[in-house]
Amino acid sequence: MRITAAVTEDRGAPFRLVPLELDEPRAGEVVVRLVGVGICHTDLNARDQLRPFPLPAVFGHEGAGVVEAVGDGVSYVEPGDHVVLTFNSCGACRMCVQGRPAYCDQLAARNFAGTRADGSTALHRAEGDVHGGFFGQSSFATHALATERNVVKIDRAAPLELLAPLGCGIQTGAGGVLNSLRPEAGSSIAVFGAGGVGISSLMAAVITGCTTIAVVDINGARLELAKELGATHVVNAADGDVVAGLREITGGLGLDYTVETTGVPSVLRQCVDVLNQGGICGLIGADGPASEVTFNVSTLLFGRTVRGIHQGDSVPRTFISKLVDLYQQGRLPIDRVIKTYPFADINQAAEDMAKGLTIKPVLTFA
Known part of the structure; x- marks a missing residue:
């Protein structure tokens, strides 16, 4: 079928909207008409080749839309269903069968190879094939080819354009707290970074009943938003010694939990x-x-732990559904961090996010 997609031709090149041919769904595959797709820093890192991905390519991995067609053997969804797209996994490896698909043994092959698992491509044009399958979807397009495993059916009354970021950024931040750290009610936590992932972690900390919730950033407007969303303390990292400031908040004891979302080693x-x-x-x-x-070895020696977290340790089919429920109950106000842009304005949206002007851009399709 003919679609329009935002193609990255070369490293760091602007996104260019062009017509492409998308394969019909094979066994186990699903075609989704996009209603909204979030832009994540991972998309921009891949565009800029900070995380290698074969070019030319179509990125995008926070899609949401309506199922248009399904391949043989698909039973979980049918045309007309509303879905959120998320990362892909095999479903059969040691990690998937343990309920840990975010650590699938085939994660790289099924999300970052630029092809299907069998090496074929699903996006074509006269000049040659275009790499896709980014996070099992490549949703910077009017239509995406996903698999039955990485689509999550949601309530048709829910606003698809607002729920698109659940597939990665919000799932990652909220899941990092709700699924991975699981802080006890009354515990203390600090979230470093007030972007989409960090704010999602903050919202989750409020849900769990943490009573000391600090947010660290250098953007004053984002720190004000954090206070509005439930942070009990905010620390501007540009104003002095962050560690001393956070220890003062806890009377010198230190925090029960911290969440690192910035990607900065220091x-x-x-x-x-x-x-x-x-x-x-x-x-x-x-x-x-x-x-x-x-790290200082003595610091770690006394019972401190660093825990790597990917995709919020989520089992998407169940966890994303829970996040939708929390949003509909008003307990996960993700609309506070989202700004929508027409698909044609993808480069402006990406620039606004890179400059810190928009926390979570979501592209919409007429």
């Missing part, structure tokens, strides 16, 4: 240094495959 060090004995740091942000950080 910030990760702060996340660990501010923990109390027995505290846990959830590592979500990433600065590329070559980044490294050092």
